[in-house]
Amino acid sequence: KQSCGRAMVLAIALTLMQRGRFNLARALSLLLFLFLLAMSGSRTFWLVGLSVFALAFFMNFIKRYDLTSRAIIVLISVVLSIVIITASVMFGAEILALLGRDTTLTGRTDIWQAVWQSILKRPMLGYGFAGFWIGMKGEAINVIASVLWDVPHAHNGFLEIMLQLGVIGMAIFILSYLRACSRAWTMIRSQYIEQAIWPIFALFLILICNLDENTLLSFNGIFWVIYIVALVNLELMVPLVAQVPVRRVATLWAVRE
Numbered sequence: 001k002q003s004c005g006r007a008m009v010l011a012i013a014l015t016l017m018q019r020g021r022f023n024l025a026r027a028l029s030l031l032l033f034l035f036l037l038a039m040s041g042s043r044t045f046w047l048v049g050l051s052v053f054a055l056a057f058f059m060n061f062i063k064r065y066d067l068t069s070r071a072i073i074v075l076i077s078v079v080l081s082i083v084i085i086t087a088s089v090m091f092g093a094e095i096l097a098l099l100g101r102d103t104t105l106t107g108r109t110d111i112w113q114a115v116w117q118s119i120l121k122r123p124m125l126g127y128g129f130a131g132f133w134i135g136m137k138g139e140a141i142n143v144i145a146s147v148l149w150d151v152p153h154a155h156n157g158f159l160e161i162m163l164q165l166g167v168i169g170m171a172i173f174i175l176s177y178l179r180a181c182s183r184a185w186t187m188i189r190s191q192y193i194e195q196a197i198w199p200i201f202a203l204f205l206i207l208i209c210n211l212d213e214n215t216l217l218s219f220n221g222i223f224w225v226i227y228i229v230a231l232v233n234l235e236l237m238v239p240l241v242a243q244v245p246v247r248r249v250a251t252l253w254a255v256r257e
């Protein structure tokens with residue numbers, strides 16, 4: 001159900017981020033994706049789906065305003081988000097009860113604690129790509145013994161990076177993400193906000209989908225590809241803001257005005 005929910009959230013995001021008028025084909029596609037998301041039964045991705053709609057509304061809202069107003073609106077939204085997150089942490093048990101979830105997030109917090117102990121044994125470089133979850137052997141067996149079931153991954157994309165690539169790998173990821181956010185912020189404050197919508201959706205999904213699932217270092221996963229393409233796209237759009245002619249390679253990523 002998690003895989004189905006994740007796929008439908010991505011499909012919904014792709015439908016909402018498209019430029020142009022909302023036609024019948026897009027409406028029918030969106031209804032189909034929403035139906036499949038509901039049928040997946042994944043409460044986690046129900047919330048992610050709602051957040052995707054909220055982001056779509058927010059992006060359409062701020063692009064109507066001038067550049068200065070956009071910056072103010074975004075800053076206010078960031079402050080409100082911090083307040084909401086803080087309140088969610090303080091009243092987490094009550095919120096989870098309303099959603100029909102226990103305080104361990106269906107055992108995820110137990111996995112995270114066990115995984116963290118393994119991370120501390122090899123903090124700098126980790127266990128290597130695909131070098132940790134190798135069945136009932138190696139360090140993984142300690143995690144499996146702690147939670148009493150065959151865990152396939154850390155159920156958190158950021159802990160998974162720490163496991164496989166260590167602090168160094170995590171630091172590289174954080175720096176790349178912060179650089180992308182900086183580029184996205186520059187685009188939001190420019191006349192080219194339309195071209196930045198899909199990379200912003202990609203950065204948002206990468207962040208939120210990896211809080212209790214692993215989508216970054218999964219085999220045959222599309223999210224890492226989406227992340228890299230979003231980074232490249234944002235870098236190629238920087239000359240647009242600087243009023244520097246974009247080289248022909250930029251047309252590959254559809255950033256033409």
